[in-house]
Amino acid sequence: MKFASYKNGQRDGQLMLVSRDLTTAINVSDIAPTLQYALDHWYQLADKLEARYQQLNEGRLHGVTFQASRCESPLPRAYQWADASAYVNHVELVRRARGAEMPATFWTDPLMYQGGSDDFIGPRDDIILPSDEWGIDFEAEVAVVTDDVPMACSETMAAERIRLIMLVNDVSLRNLIPGELAKGFGFFQSKPASSFSPVAVTPDELGDAWQSCKVHHRLRSTYNGVLFGQPHAGKDMTFNFAQLIAHAAKSRNLRAGSIIGSGTVSNRQDLSEGACIGEGGVGYSCIAERRMVETLLHRHPSTPFMQFGDKIRIEMLTDACQSIFGAIEQRVKPLD
Incomplete structure (x- = not known):
């Protein structure tokens, strides 16, 4: 459905x-x-x-x-919105770009933060913020919506409790993140309201593209009318959605309507010549990852973050080029 x-x-x-x-x-x-x-x-x-x-x-x-x-958004507000970093390649690039080693546990224990769930943005509504000097970035992701999930559930049970799947634009304010993380309590001001695809679908709608609790289609991000990224959501996903749900439920119950996000969809790529669409790569699902690669290749980033007036479109297509969830289409605008 x-x-x-x-x-x-x-x-x-x-x-x-x-x-x-x-x-x-x-x-x-x-x-x-x-x-x-x-x-x-x-x-x-x-x-x-x-x-x-x-x-x-x-x-x-x-x-x-x-x-x-x-x-x-399919759920205009939700009891729970927890976002992970299931594509550890993305995390690894972040740390490499700033010369930091990545702990080995990142490959075995998911990263996850609890986001604001009381006020999601509609999929065609503007992203309204007080300043475009905060490093505004889109993040194209996949998310699932759960039924009731009991504390300490198994991965098998977690998989059975997935009711719906949808796309996410997890808006991030990159220039606010370092100061918040330095406090040791995680994201808050740097993670404004997220938006979700017009449509949420039951797993059976994906057919063979829903395997091992992963979505096996490319996720397309078109930035200011130009294809920015089309990584494959089923590849390089270190933790599948059953694992993410079980992780979230380790010490608490999850109630029906809880949303669990994948984090930025990211594929491993040969970075010797860059990985942009025009360079033969699959591109990126956020500006920050492109800036990381630019830093690794050229010692400094060259792609700016979003400014007022910029537009982002996020969509997933079937092999027959039919939209599955509809498209998130948004423009960044200033708060009046």
Whole structure:
């Protein structure tokens, strides 16, 4: 199934079922008014929603044209948003660029931080910030939404509790990060509101591309109209989503609607001549990683962070070039 939340003046939006080809949507508030409600009552409502979804795809229901511009993030707010660094290549590049060794434990114990989940940005809404001198960066990621997950669960159980998959733009303020990390308490001001794809999908919608709790498609980032990165989300993912969920639940329960992010999607590349799209590489899912590679090759970065007016588009396509989740499309604008 594919779900979206339309803006309706309420905090949690109006739940919509979206056709597989993302052309048609139908209001299913008679079954579940919001996506969080559907997740809270999944075992009672999933079959009803699935039946309605099949009717929509078969053309037996009269829907409306799906409009991504009307969407909130699928969960406009969530009980939990925890983001990991599952692509350890990204972390390794960060540390190499500043001449620091990476602890061996980073390959066996996931990094994860707890983000703000009370105010997500819609997938077509502007990224509004007080200053563009804070090192504004996009981060293209994949995330899953869980059912209830018990404390100390196994990876097998964690895999069974994955209900939905979606894309993320985890906005980062790179120039604020060093000062915050130096305090020893982690991110806060440097991680403003994130945004998620217009549509969240059940794992079965991915078919064979959902294997070993990883999404096996390329994640495309188009920055100011130019393809910036298309790494493969199923490659070089050191920790899969089952492992990330089990890590998050080591000492706490996770409740239905918890979101677990992959961190910046990053592939290992030959850096001898650079790894940009135009240089034969797969590019990058954030500006910071490109700057790291520039530092390693030329001793200093040359790509600036985002400025007011810059635009980012994040999308994942099937092998037949059909959009799976719809696109995150955003422009950076100043706070009035």
